[in-house]
Amino acid sequence: xxxxxxxxxxxxxxxxxxxxxxxxxxxxxxxxxxxxxxxxxxxxxxxxxxxxxxxxxxxxxxxxxxxxxxxxxxxxxxxxxxxxxxxxxxxxxxxxxxxxxxxxxxxxxxxxxxxxxxxxxxxxxxxxxxxxxxxxxxxxxxxxxxxxxxxxxxxxxxxxxxxxxxxxxxxxxxxxxxxxxxxxxxxxxxxxxxxxxxxxxxxxxxxxxxxxxxxxxxxxxxxxxxxxxxxxxxxxxxxxxxxxxxxxxxxxxxxxxxxxxxxxxxx
Amino acid sequence: xxxxxxxxxxxxxxxxxxxxxxxxxxxxxxxxxxxxxxxxxxxxxxxxxxxxxxxxxxxxxxxxxxxxxxxxxxxxxxxxxxxxxxxxxxxxxxxxxxxxxxxxxxxxxxxxxxxxxxxxxxxxxxxxxxxxxxxxxxxxxxxxxxxxxxxxxxxxxxxxxxxxxxxxxxxxxxxxxxxxxxxxxxxxxxxxxxxxxxxxxxxxxxxxxxxxxxxxxxxxxxxxxxxxxxxxxxxxxxxxxxxxxxxxxxxxxxxxxxxxxxxxxxx
DNA sequence: CGTCATATTGACTTTAGTCAATAGAAGTGG
DNA sequence: CCACTTCTATTGACTAAAGTCAATATGACG
Numbered sequence: 001x002x003x004x005x006x007x008x009x010x011x012x013x014x015x016x017x018x019x020x021x022x023x024x025x026x027x028x029x030x031x032x033x034x035x036x037x038x039x040x041x042x043x044x045x046x047x048x049x050x051x052x053x054x055x056x057x058x059x060x061x062x063x064x065x066x067x068x069x070x071x072x073x074x075x076x077x078x079x080x081x082x083x084x085x086x087x088x089x090x091x092x093x094x095x096x097x098x099x100x101x102x103x104x105x106x107x108x109x110x111x112x113x114x115x116x117x118x119x120x121x122x123x124x125x126x127x128x129x130x131x132x133x134x135x136x137x138x139x140x141x142x143x144x145x146x147x148x149x150x151x152x153x154x155x156x157x158x159x160x161x162x163x164x165x166x167x168x169x170x171x172x173x174x175x176x177x178x179x180x181x182x183x184x185x186x187x188x189x190x191x192x193x194x195x196x197x198x199x200x201x202x203x204x205x206x207x208x209x210x211x212x213x214x215x216x217x218x219x220x221x222x223x224x225x226x227x228x229x230x231x232x233x234x235x236x237x238x239x240x241x242x243x244x245x246x247x248x249x250x251x252x253x254x255x256x257x258x259x260x261x262x263x264x265x266x267x
Numbered sequence: 268x269x270x271x272x273x274x275x276x277x278x279x280x281x282x283x284x285x286x287x288x289x290x291x292x293x294x295x296x297x298x299x300x301x302x303x304x305x306x307x308x309x310x311x312x313x314x315x316x317x318x319x320x321x322x323x324x325x326x327x328x329x330x331x332x333x334x335x336x337x338x339x340x341x342x343x344x345x346x347x348x349x350x351x352x353x354x355x356x357x358x359x360x361x362x363x364x365x366x367x368x369x370x371x372x373x374x375x376x377x378x379x380x381x382x383x384x385x386x387x388x389x390x391x392x393x394x395x396x397x398x399x400x401x402x403x404x405x406x407x408x409x410x411x412x413x414x415x416x417x418x419x420x421x422x423x424x425x426x427x428x429x430x431x432x433x434x435x436x437x438x439x440x441x442x443x444x445x446x447x448x449x450x451x452x453x454x455x456x457x458x459x460x461x462x463x464x465x466x467x468x469x470x471x472x473x474x475x476x477x478x479x480x481x482x483x484x485x486x487x488x489x490x491x492x493x494x495x496x497x498x499x500x501x502x503x504x505x506x507x508x509x510x511x512x513x514x515x516x517x518x519x520x521x522x523x524x525x526x527x528x529x530x531x532x533x534x
Numbered sequence: 535c536g537t538c539a540t541a542t543t544g545a546c547t548t549t550a551g552t553c554a555a556t557a558g559a560a561g562t563g564g
Numbered sequence: 565c566c567a568c569t570t571c572t573a574t575t576g577a578c579t580a581a582a583g584t585c586a587a588t589a590t591g592a593c594g
Contacts, residue, residue, distance in 0.1 A: 070412070070413075070416045072416065072420045072421070072502070073502035073504075074420075074502065076420040077420070078415065078416040078419045078420045080412045080415055080416065081412075092405035092408060092409070094401070094405075095398060095401045095402040095405050096402070096405050096406065096409060096509060097509050098506060099409055099412075099506060099507055100504070100506050100507070101412075123397075124394070127391070127394045127397065130390075130394065130397045130398075130401070131362055131397075133401065134361070134362045134397070134400065134401050134404060135362040135363070137401060137404050137405050137408065138359035138361075138362050138363050138404050138408075139363065140408060141359060141404065141405075141407060141408030141411060142359070142363060142366055144408060144411040144412050144415055145337070145347045145348075145366075145368075145411050146337075147415055148345065148347055148411055148414055148415050148418065149337045149339065149345040149347065151415065151418050151419055151463060152345045152418055152460075152462070152463025153339045153341075153343040153344070153345045153463060154339070193419075195419070196418060196419025196420060235339070235340035235341065237340075237367070239365060239366060239367050240366055240367070242363060242364050
């Protein structure tokens with residue numbers, strides 16, 4: 001059960017996602033489309049992969065959402081990353097040994113597992129794609145750092161606002177925001193595990209955000225009522241998401257600004 | 268002023284550092300040694316690089332220590348990463364556009380700037396080294412995630428203990444711990460900016476750690492009095508640092524375990 | 535209609551932050 | 565080597581943010 005219209009649409013999502021940032025050549029697209037996908041449906045909180053000695057796949061989200069978390073020795077849980085449709089997770093696993101992290105579906109999700117062996121072969125035969133992989137890993141890292149900054153230096157209310165901003169822009173650029181509304185299958189307890197705060201406190205912050213007219217909550221749909229105000233409150237700057245500057249020429253690729261010598265070095 | 272015994276010793280540090288994890292071929296070492304270094308002395312808190320539009324270098328620490336931080340819009344500061352001698356920072360800048368982060372020396376430090384253009388060329392001519400770069404980026408990301416987990420789910424006392432454990436093992440493996448003592452040029456305010464807590468609270472936690480017989484502090488030298496206890500208190504697991512399991516065969520390289528199909532995929 | 539999971543509240547505790555003063559330590563110029 | 569300056573560390577008193585516990589409300593669902 002490997003190649004079907006449904007499955008290929010997973011890779012198409014990834015391609016569309018990446019192309020927002022820079023053009024992929026036809027050859028790259030072909031290589032990506034050749035990747036073998038093992039697609040499965042997962043339910044809320046279902047474990048997709050545990051990064052122990054044996055996990056040798058990257059995880060492409062087709063629908064729903066996936067998060068990566070660490071179980072703390074004392075039983076707590078810290079969510080380390082969120083992945084939405086078109087995102088590929090665990091590419092770092094291509095070069096890292098076990099990290100002990102776990103991937104789980106946040107809600108009912110369609111997930112494709114891609115063996116690292118296949119990705120490695122692809123990368124080996126097309127070194128250009130190595131830069132894309134590198135870029136994806138680096139961009140993931142940038143998100144983690146931003147979470148770190150928000151967690152360390154912003155109070156919970158703003159931290160949650162910041163998180164919603166991130167989700168908003170990521171999903172919007174991926175075409176998944178309609179009517180200023182995004183659907184993220186997260187419960188308040190999950191939000192707490194992202195932000196490092198208690199469920200009760202998440203609840204109170206969300207209420208405050210609603211009271212302040214910034215968002216509205218249905219089931220697990222967040223409606224943004226005033227994105228500008230939300231951005232302001234969260235002091236959100238999308239720079240770390242590496243958006244294409246509006247009006248800018250398309251990127252030369254995951255930046256290849258390396259061909260001109262750094263002026264600073266010639267002093 | 269590019270190639271001198273002193274400068275090459277910077278790359279030797281990096282090579283030694285990497286070789287702890289897996290063997291580098293002679294050819295790889297040669298390529299690394301060919302990288303042009305722009306070496307400079309920096310003082311405490313001196314800005315080394317700001318990752319704005321124009322920063323096109325990676326940063327190799329030769330002595331002292333370097334941290335990466337983000338200035339929060341409200342003036343606060345969050346330190347995002349620490350780099351010790353033999354570490355190379357900002358390799359992610361090879362593929363990322365500006366992130367707005369800043370690199371600064373934590374104390375008097377000898378730093379080599381390496382133009383991304385040179386690294387890119389090296390990687391292009393030796394795709395194997397692309398995996399090493401990828402691995403370094405991924406390992407940095409793993410450290411960020413671990414900080415995130417510690418910050419989110421451990422109280423300050425344990426978080427600081429955890430941080431000290433990380434520094435201890437990283438420096439120890441790099442041969443920079445003598446008499447169970449490590450020298451890290453961090454002031455209590457800096458520690459606060461790493462852990463996301465106030466200076467006063469850092470002070471109180473450090474006092475507690477001393478009172479509990481876990482560490483001793485001189486100037487900016489931390490003497491570990493009981494590493495086992497410290498590890499226990501911090502619930503520290505060095506897995507994320509990707510240490511070589513004791514007694515394990517040397518890694519095949521930044522893991523190339525990709526050649527056997529994942530058993531899970533054949534179900 | 536009852537059940538189960540999640541969300542919400544209230545009362546109270548704990549952790550950590552803030553402010554301001556004091557003590558120490560390192561460096562400087564004489 | 566001392567007086568002085570300056571930066572950092574340490575304290576204490578108080579405040580604020582966030583956690584905990586336990587009860588209650590809501591909402592989806594069979």
